[in-house]
Amino acid sequence: MSNPTLSDPFPANLNPPFNVTRASHAVLTARDLDATQAFYCDVLGLILSRRDRDALYLRGLEERSHHSLVFLKSDKPPVCERVGLRVFTEDDLDRAAAHFGKIGHHAVFVERPYQGRTLHVDDAIGTPLELCATMDDLPTNLQRFELYKGASPMRLDHFQIAAHDVQTATDFYLALGFRLTEFTATDGKDEIWASWLQRKGNPHDVVFSSGRGPRLHHFAYAVPEARDIIHVCDVAGSLGFGKHFERGPGRHGIGNALFVYFRDPDGHRVELFNAHYQAIDINHTPLRWDLSNTRRSQLWGLPAQARWFYEASEFAGRAPQEPLLKADPVTLEKFLAQQF
Ligand SMILES: [Fe+2]
Structure with missing residues (x-):
């Protein structure tokens, strides 16, 4: 049980085909949005950005992008619809679409609420991804200490x-x-x-x-x-x-x-x-x-x-x-x- 040890058997591509900046958001389903909102906002302390009839949009206290967590109401067994990655620019989205086409991964541009142009594609093991460069901007709550809970x-x-x-x-x-x-x-x-x-x-x-x-x-x-x-x-x-x-x-x-x-x-x-x-x-x-x-x-x-x-x-x-x-x-x- 000798650990941890240094090694680099998995070198990264330092000149990637497009620029992913970070993990961005997740889209999941929930059976009862009231219960979901109570858990994430009242217990964990996330901020409610928006509640539509069939969707909850949540974010952390410092986050200025509209959402990092989306719950879509569904009566079916709960699932994750997609996980989201941010890319740096709109050009990166086009480069991403070209790259996925080249490697044989079907990618399609879709419209999503409160997000800029969004690209849907599956990764190599079938994880459904969505990539976007922008979201609607909201005020940060970083210094709204009365909201911390x-x-x-x-x-x-x-x-x-x-x-x-x-x-x-x-x-x-x-x-x-x-x-x-x-x-x-x-x-x-x-x-x-x-x-x-x-x-x-x-x-x-x-x-x-x-x-x-x-x-x-x-x-x-x-x-x-x-x-x-x-x-x-x-x-x-x-x-x-x-x-x-x-x-x-x-x-x-x-x-x-x-x-x-x-x-x-x-x-x-x-x-x-x-x-x-x-x-x-x-x-x-x-x-x-x-x-x-x-x-x-x-x-x-x-x-x-x-x-x-x-x-x-x-x-x-x-x-x-x-x-x-x-x-x-x-x-x-x-x-x-x-x-x-
Ligand atoms: Fe973790």
């Missing part, structure tokens, strides 16, 4: 996707200029089990972990201080949302985030975290962690329970495939059975 979430930071083929997903994003910061590999081999990929200069914009996929494992908001992680747990408990609490608080070995995970009223998983690091320099080579090392997921030692590893939100119309890599993580249940 719950965890005071500042901004959307990243997504984690369960992937049946992490290597193929990783190669696809490396070719788009994403850089690998850390990865998990099977012990003694270089079979990649999970990858942390970034464009904005911190540990990750998109994470892929081996599992039935594609499915959305979670999306994550950055919070200002460690005490906000504790406070949101107290708020959730006092408002009767204790059953929505899933994992943590704890400290990830990978990424160094102090974290807590909740499940929303439809079962979608959201992470709140604090204290990432910068990963900008060209010689910032990826950290490798063995899959058996439980400190990668929880630096304090206890791994996550099985449901955290195996449950995730399906993408609309995308049937998950079984993982190609037959290697399972150490779950809390297995860990405790070995210890006591």
Whole structure:
């Protein structure tokens, strides 16, 4: 269990075909928008940008773009419709469309409320993406301290996707200029089990972990201080949302985030975290962690329970495939059975 070690077996394309700037937003479905709004706004502390008859648009306190989270009302089983990436300019959108056409990925421009021109395309493992360069601009609430509540979430930071083929997903994003910061590999081999990929200069914009996929494992908001992680747990408990609490608080070995995970009223998983690091320099080579090392997921030692590893939100119309890599993580249940 020698970890972590430096290595760079997955070099990024430093001259990508178009400029992705960051993970931007997620579009999910919800059965009861009142319950969803109560959970995300009253408990977690997100700001309501807009509520239409059949949609909720939410953002973090510092975010000036119209939304980072969209919930569309649906009576069907809850799904994630798409995850969103921002590109730098409108020209990047055209370059993206040309690139996807060249590599045989069908891409189509669509209109979406409160967003500029938007490009829909699937990635190499079938994750439905939408790319845009602009959204409607709203006032920041960064200095509206009277609005801070719950965890005071500042901004959307990243997504984690369960992937049946992490290597193929990783190669696809490396070719788009994403850089690998850390990865998990099977012990003694270089079979990649999970990858942390970034464009904005911190540990990750998109994470892929081996599992039935594609499915959305979670999306994550950055919070200002460690005490906000504790406070949101107290708020959730006092408002009767204790059953929505899933994992943590704890400290990830990978990424160094102090974290807590909740499940929303439809079962979608959201992470709140604090204290990432910068990963900008060209010689910032990826950290490798063995899959058996439980400190990668929880630096304090206890791994996550099985449901955290195996449950995730399906993408609309995308049937998950079984993982190609037959290697399972150490779950809390297995860990405790070995210890006591
Ligand atoms: Fe995360």
